[in-house]
Amino acid sequence: MLKRLRFPIRYVPFAATVAVFIVAYAIGAISFKNFFTLRVFVNLFHDNAYLGIAAVGTGIVILSGGIDLSVGAVIAFTGMLVAKLTACGINTGLAILIALAVGILFGILQSTLIASFDLPPFLVTLGGMFLARGGSFIINEEALSILKNPVLDFIEDNLQLSLGNGVYLECIEVVYLIVLLCGIVFTQWTPLGRRIYAIGVNEQSALLMGVPVARTKIMAYGIAGFCSALAGIVFTVYLKSGNPLNCIGLEMDAIAAVVIGGILLTGGVGYLLGSLFGVLTLGLIQVLIMFQGNINSWWTRIIIGILVLLFIFMQNLITKLSDKKQ
Amino acid sequence: MNNSQSLNFIIGITALLVCVASTFISGRSQKFRHLRWPLVALSLLFLYNLIFKPTFFALEITDDGYLYGSLIDILNHSSKIALLATGMTLVIATGGVDISVGSIMAISGAVAATVIVSPYSSLILAVVLALLVSTFAGLWNGILVAACGIQPMVATLVLMVAGRGIAQLITDGTIITFHHPAFNAIGNGHLLGLPVPAWLAATIFLIALALTRTTSLGLFIETVGNNRTAARYAGIAARKIVWITYVFSGFCAGIAGLVVCSNIKCADANHAGLYLELDAILATVIGGTSMTGGRFYLSGSILGAILIQALSTVMYANDVNPAVIAVPKAILVIAVCLLQSDRFRSRIMALPVFRKFGGEPC
Secondary structure: OHHHHOOOHHHHHHHHHHHHHHHHHHHHHHHOOOOOOHHHHHHHHHHHHHHHHHHHHHHHHHHOOOOOOOHHHHHHHHHHHHHHHHHOOOOHHHHHHHHHHHHHHHHHHHHHHHHHHOOOHHHHHHHHHHHHHHHHHHHOOOOEEOOOOHHHHHHHHHOOEEOOOOOEEOHHHHHHHHHHHHHHHHHHHOHHHHHHHHHHHOHHHHHHOOOOHHHHHHHHHHHHHHHHHHHHHHHHHHHOEEOOOOOOOHHHHHHHHHHHOOOOOOOOOOOHHHHHHHHHHHHHHHHHHHHHOOOOOHHHHHHHHHHHHHHHHHHHHHHHHHHHHO | OOHHHHHHHHHHHHHHHHHHHHHHHHHHOOOOHHHHHHHHHHHHHHHHHHHHOHHHHOEEEOOOOOEEEHHHHHHHHHHHHHHHHHHHHHHHHOOOOOOOHHHHHHHHHHHHHHHHHOOOOOHHHHHHHHHHHHHHHHHHHHHHHHHOOOOHHHHHHHHHHHHHHHHHHHHOOOOEEOOOHHHHHHHHOEEOOEEHHHHHHHHHHHHHHHHHHOOOHHHHHHHHHHOHHHHHHOOOOHHHHHHHHHHHHHHHHHHHHHHHHHHHOEEOOOOOOOOHHHHHHHHHHHOOOOOOOOOOOHHHHHHHHHHHHHHHHHHHHOOOOHHHHHHHHHHHHHHHHHHHOHHHHHHHHOOHHHHOOOOOOO
């Protein structure tokens, strides 16, 4: 009876992430007036929606045992693409579709190189990063603003859910939550998601079991490309402009969020839901430092580093413990 | 054609001939085969310039007695990548990777600048303290990887993320500017007509080469990279070897940080060495060292660093927007990856065109 009630060890990292988030939130709620409000909480989603969407893609790639360094650059590229296309007078909806298609194609291209020629994902996506970053400068060397766009204005003015007290749930938060939900359903409850876990744990045995490794990899990076492109569009909507310098180094934030979210960087272990709490924790640290006012912003980086370290240690311990059991 | 133009042409032809000749020599010899592809790329770059922009090869001697020109520029600016790549090569040879070197550079620069503007301002103190701190940062990486058994990329990710915060903590969030002639010489000075950073990079390279190739240390590193367990069973202190490489990488990053900090005469915690870790990894891989470890070529890494910088300098010389340089770099990364991939090579060699030549695998 006791054995059945015991908390499975694989849930520990996830539980720890949630605990860290709750503790940080409680600290904020106790120390600062107006912290424990719906507005601050919703803002957390609003400000980090693009990071969250990118983290879903990064999470899927990392679960499959790969890594994607091109995220930040693809965000900048698709943002620029949407800004440029709409500036050229192309329908906004069409521009968004084109950007999404470009993102998916970009992911597929990278993974085709990785899968069919057995190249290290680290280097190929590094090349992808250079390509997308340079590409966004080729589109335009400076920031492009999207002003007076009827579609985006309509989305901003009408597509929002009132939560009372003048707090609105806006379109980009909803998009993030939908993407996250789709990602969770996909990885946990579909055969394709199982394959991603399978190749993440051990590519060789997955291949022997009959999992189409190359196809699964291509799918994982394709999804990541889609997520990056979507994050780029969300970021563009959020800032109402595209800038080729946007989101430099965002891939590292996304990886950090995923690691804090309890996903093992070697692949195959963890839950996408954890990335939500990883992203929220990163956002919360910034909000806490903002509320505090006295602490300098550079502590954000140090605290994130310490958190990443703690989670790595915990993962390591858990891996060792479960290895011993077997 | 006046005198200076013909001189440029002669220098260009010489550079090209040296490159082409060394390509052939390296292709024939077993020992330098890994240098062949980067040399081909460098030859192509030089050929392009010889045809379209001979002024690229202009070399002048200034009144102060040092050389000046694009070629010297390449040497000067590639030295920080070369410094990082020297350390990185040894780390990658053990099967690891160190993505924190850019942040360590920022820390090193921050420490040096803080000492320089402090009341205890002294060149030796600044250099020694900066190198001590960066070596310690390398040790921290080494402990995480070797003693705690954490995957190298993740272990160094910690310092990569936190390092810039630490650097800002040291500089108190400001960009420290200073004027200190002796310290400025590290990044801007000249020795025997050549820039000091190039001498520094060459010294570190020669030290690393001597340590790894005249002693059995290099062999140990390769053994650990090939199979850590087997290395341990063979009596090699695998852990010690691994953390030593990270310490050395931190040390090299510290020197690179000093060079950058002294070159721009300020410590910028946010931008010093940003993305340079990726260039260093790229230089290492271009030089023939495989990311999976087990084999390393220090000379290749240096050549890789020079090639990356040459690519940028050629672009600048041809009035290409600096931001767009990322695109040819991307092509370089993918091309290098493909050339190193066995599967790609065997597939290319299976094409009918190549089968005619007997399909000798390159």
